[in-house]
Structure formats: structure tokens, C-alpha cells
Amino acid sequence: MKRNTENNVIKGTAACIAVGSELLSDAKLDLNSLEITRVLEMYGFDVVEKRVVGDIIERIAASVRELLDGCEVVIVTGGLGPTADDVTREGVALALGRDLRHDAEVEGWLKERYEKVGRTMPEIGRSMAMVVEGSEVIRNAAGSAPGILVEEDGRLLVVFPGVPWEMRSMIESHLKARLEQRHDGTIRGSRTLLIGGVVESEVEGRIRHIYDRFGRDNVTILASFGALRLVLTATGAEAQVEQDLDRMEKAFREILGDDVAGIDISGLAYAVVPALVASGQTVATAESCTGGLVGAALTDVSGSSDAYMGGVVSYSNRAKEEMVGVPHDVLVEHGAVSEPVARAMAEGVRNRFGTDWGLGVTGIAGPSGGTDEKPVGLVHCAVAGPQGVIARHRVFPGDRSIVRQWSVNGVLDMLRRQLISQS
């Protein structure tokens, strides 16, 4: 990245603005910027700031102005529709000090579009035919509101509708080509190592010391509950980036060994299912506190039917006995949340489904149901396999949904490690 002092632009920097008061509520998030970020990074651009602003002309104008002062590329989404609260056109015109003018050709496109879906353009639709003086109009192939594109003083300003598929179609038709032109061959590539293992602070401690070797900005840890993500990034020419990422991956693998469940996979099930399929093995699940989440995780993987035969959600004790075959005495003696029950669930479901592996999970997800001896968060996991049954337990921190997530990752990681040690 080099500063071009003449017009105060830092080459290779980009920013996003999402316009829409609804995106400022506590119920909705700007997700468009994630897609835009992906595209920008593909062409070596670094997103340095993101904003969400309401449907207010002055605020939109201020944000566009502030971000164009420094960034090479500014992408705005939303507020291009026909209603009174769609004022992004006005905000952009104000930021650039330009006028809006009615464009007959654009009105023609709009009328055509409305006719195509069997409607007549309403009078308010005409507002979408107002264009910013001196800008390029991006025709909307997937909807009505046109986009706006301005290139000036070494900067690129693009405005997309907020509707995701309309935005996407304009990213393909216009944005990528403009980014490609500005692209100096430098890209920003990334690779994500999924780390299985429930003790995340420990993993962090082990890898912290090699952060610096690759630059702190190039390694990000995203902790979730029992499945940590290590995002490695590198910037440079495409071939160089691949080499750098290979080198980084190798360094982390040397430290983490079998803790690395996979590369660029979205969950531990995406390591477990292919390993099972590759070795022609099958699995079944018996779940209590997770209530079906382990099965859901496994079946999230397309093609999982070759490895996952099914399972039982044995939420009640009766289901544990009748559907999984947990002995009544074991339940009475140890209680539903206990290692013997977890073991019996894993073994029982393995037998009932005739699979190579059986998983058992029983615990107290909370918020109620905890005791001094068996607190909320206590979860017993067991894996039954060709060589017998292993079991582990832990008291997981967090609320009900977090305890459940820990449990899913915990039992899947146990199976994952069993499969590795077997091969």
C-alpha cells in the first residue's frame, strides 16, 4: 500500500457503507459487506472501515465524503429504491457536489422491467430514473433500481441496491472488471485451519509465539465453542501468496499436529464424515442434552448418508432405555448425566444401528437442572468403536446454547481423533 499524496488516496484501501435505518435496529445486520469484502480481497484491496448509516441525506453524504478522503474504493449499498426513505442518490450527489437529473433512457429501462413482471411502473418509480450528473448508470439485470458508478481522481465509488441478488449481479457485471483494472497483481489470500479440541486457551498459548514470525495482522484466531479457527492471510503476487500460506500452514501444523481438523472447512463434521466415508465406516448417535444437534451437524455435510446411519434423541429416560438400550439399573444407580450412561448410550446406539461407531452425549445444558454435584454445563461424551468405548466429561462454561455447541464439537472431536489414531 502506498500513499498517493497528491489526492490523499491510499492505494489498495477500500471501505463499505450500508444505508438503511433498519440496519441500525437490534434485529438486523449488514451482511452485504461480507460479500463485498470477499470480492475486494480477491483483488488485493484491504477493507479499512465499514459503516451503517440511516436513511438521512446528510449522514450518507458525510460518510461518502469522509471515506473517499483516503480510500481508493468506496462501495455503498442500499437506499436506491423508489420510496420516500430511499435517499442514497441524493446523499451521493450531495457528497460529490453534483446535481441529480432525470434520465429518459433509464426511465425506459425501468418501464421495461415493470412490464416484464406484469406491472405498470408507479409514479414514484420515476425517482429511480434520477441519475447523478457525470456518473455511469449500472443497469439492474435482477431488479429495477439502477446502480451508480463514479471514477475520479484515482478513486472508485460504486453504489449498489441493498437487495443481495441485485447487488451480486452488479458485482459480476461491473465491479469485478473495475477492480481488475486497478489491480496491481497483488492479492490477499487466506486459508483457515479448523482446530478441534475443547481447551482453546491452551491452543492459543501454544501458537502465540509464532504469530510474530508471520506478522500479527496475518493470523487471526476466531474462537467458537470447541472448534477454533485460525485464519492465515498473506498479501502479494498470487504465486507468492500460495507459497506464504503453505509456509504458514506448515509452521502451525508442526505445532498443532492432529489438533488441525482440516483446511477451509466449516465444522468438525466436515472432517469426520469424509474420514468415515474414505474408510468405509459408519456412525450412529445417541443424544440427550444436544437434542439432535450432533446428527444435524453430521447431516449438514452433503453425502453424509454414506456414513451416518441415524440416531436417537433419547431425551427422556424411557427413550434411553427402550430406544438405545441403556440398562435401567445404570440409569438408577448413576443418574442420566453420568459416564456409565454416556458409555451405554454410545454402545447401545452402535448396536441398534449396526454401525462401526456410536456417539453418546448426556449433560445438563441449563439454565435449570444443575446440582452441586452435577452443575449446569456438565457434559459426558462417549465414543464406542471397534476397540471399545472411551469417555470424557467436562463442565462447559456459557449458556444453554453454548453448552450444547461445546458438546457437539467435543464428541465430534473425540471421534475425529479416534479415526486418526486408527489409520
Add this chain to the structure above:
Amino acid sequence: MKRNTENNVIKGTAACIAVGSELLSDAKLDLNSLEITRVLEMYGFDVVEKRVVGDIIERIAASVRELLDGCEVVIVTGGLGPTADDVTREGVALALGRDLRHDAEVEGWLKERYEKVGRTMPEIGRSMAMVVEGSEVIRNAAGSAPGILVEEDGRLLVVFPGVPWEMRSMIESHLKARLEQRHDGTIRGSRTLLIGGVVESEVEGRIRHIYDRFGRDNVTILASFGALRLVLTATGAEAQVEQDLDRMEKAFREILGDDVAGIDISGLAYAVVPALVASGQTVATAESCTGGLVGAALTDVSGSSDAYMGGVVSYSNRAKEEMVGVPHDVLVEHGAVSEPVARAMAEGVRNRFGTDWGLGVTGIAGPSGGTDEKPVGLVHCAVAGPQGVIARHRVFPGDRSIVRQWSVNGVLDMLRRQLISQS
């Protein structure tokens, strides 16, 4: 909202800044601002802008300055930790034109905190004892990094750590009291109607015409897959807000009737489980394409063990036969994805678990497995109950995970309507 021209503050306006380069990647989102927004709205503040900025002193400073110019309250989160890329303290000091100074008392707190968790404060920990001149230091009850609070010229600037529970504890201990002081009795309240029913465009069409009666900004539709959310908001004195929301709720309920599954609930299971518990009834599930997601949704509700006895993930045909009791002939004649099989699953699981209700779901979630006759997205749902079995099918649009989500909501909504018609 009234403008106080003396110091350029618009009373009742607020803004959030999340600091952290990782929040600018395509893999992570600023979620803290959602919680902060909820609190701000409780005290009548209107969030007019949100930003995410990287760990760069000048960018943090510019955002704080720009947002304090106009907003009464600015909340910053993140970048208060001890590492080199935690530079929020420096950014805030720069924005305010103040110095940072070392504070011995704060260092004492930090050392105490480290000792409490059995560690010695590392040398870099001292950076957290640097405080902004003339600010209040917020002690961190849930972690180490202290927060920052500045009140000046009618404005409030608060800086929290990015760790959610640390932020939450400071919201409780400091933010709420300060907002309460500034609170003029006007609040912004909201109420969310959860709408069950799979055809969302149809629901939208029915309610669109009453948007205007309540002001477009006050009604937001959030569509997800088979469970639509209608967010109603009102602004004013607390009693007035309640009245307005009652009036709005009534108007929408008149149109939507039984389509309204509940108020301020996070999913259809939160309507179904209480209805079952209240009437002393129980349910069991037999799932194929959803792989455990229906069970997971039901058991997401704390206390669901009173109503949900468990289920079978009958992913394989063998499991459908042996574990649920689907007749072999029915499977052979109609195929696993068929109405007769869905019915047999619902009935079978009801019998096996001895419950009042049984749910059956079988479908093709894709991306593979579709045929001309049975395309990807085809899902059969069945509900078996005291009066017999009902079944429905639909071809859901979307990818694998979306088809699964539609299916979960579809079958839960069928049960919900059965429970209503029964009562």
C-alpha cells in the same frame, strides 16, 4: 429529538464504533452493537450510525471525533487489551486531544485480577493501566482491561472491552445509570410477532397495506425460512409506547389470526413447547433430511423435557424400518421421500415413544439426490396425533441448509396449528 445548536449535539442520538481489524474480514461480524442498541433504545436513544474500524490510532480517532460531532452518546467497543494492536486508548486520547497517563491504582486492580486467576501480570499488561486524562476508569469485574467513560459538553463517550461478557458487566454497572440520567422519558419500544407459515410472500401481501397506517419506519419484516418476523416499533412516553404497540399488535393480529405464533419469541419451538406443556401433552420426532434439527429446535427451549420425549434420526432406510417401524413394503413401493413414509414415520415414532404427537420429516435437501419426479427441495412433513395423521409436502427453494430450515419450521408450524385447532 431536538438540536442543541450551542454544541452541535442532537439530543437522543447515539452511535457505535467497533474497533478490530478482524471485524473487517469476511468471517466475522460486530455483534456487540446489537446488544448496545437494545440498551440505548430502552432509554429512548436512537442509533444513527454504526462503524467498524481497524486497529489504527488515526482511524479510531477520526471516527470518535466525527461521531461526537452531532451525537449525544458514542459507544466504542474493542481494542482495550494488552497487545500491540490494542490501540483504542490511544485513538480515544487523540480524538479528545488529551494525554494518556499511567495510573497506579488501575495497575493494582490489574495485578489483583491476574493473581485471582493464578497468573502474574505480564509486562505488556501495564499498557492497560494507561488512562485517558480526565476520564473515569471503569473497573472490569469480568476480566482485566478497564473501560473509559467521559462526559463533557452534554455528550457521553463510553469505551468497553470487546469481550461480550466484560462489556455486558460494564453496561450494567455504568452505562445504564448514565443513560437513565439523560433519559427524558421518551423510549423506543419494540415488539416482534413471529409468523408461522411457509408462504412468506403471501403473508407480506396481506399486511403491506397497513404499513402506512403506523408509519413505514415502525414496521419491519424480517423473512427467514418459514418463520417470518414482524418487528413493530413505537417511540414516545413509556405508557404511550405500550399503547401504540398494543394497537399495532391488534391490527396485525386481526389480519393474521392464527398465523401469529407468538410475541417476542425466537422460534416456532417457543410456541409449540409451552403449548404442549400447558396441555400436558408430549411429542416425539422422526427425522430424515433434517437430521436432528427438529429435535434440536425443540430442545433449544429450556424445560422442553416435560414435552419432548425424544426422537429418531432415521437417516438410513434400515433405521426407518427398525427404529421407527416404517413398513418395508411402503419404503419399497413409494421410496424414502414420499407421503406414505412421512406418515409412517410420524405414526411410528408416536407409537415407539408413547407420545401424544409424532412428527415425521423426509425430503431431499440436496445438492445431490434429486430426480425429475422428486426434485431437490422436495420435503414431506407429517404430524400424527390423537385424531390421526396429516401430511403436507412442498418443494422448498434454496440450498441444503435453507431447505432444512424450511423443513423444521414447516413441521413445527403444522404441529402448532394442530394444537390450536385442538384447544
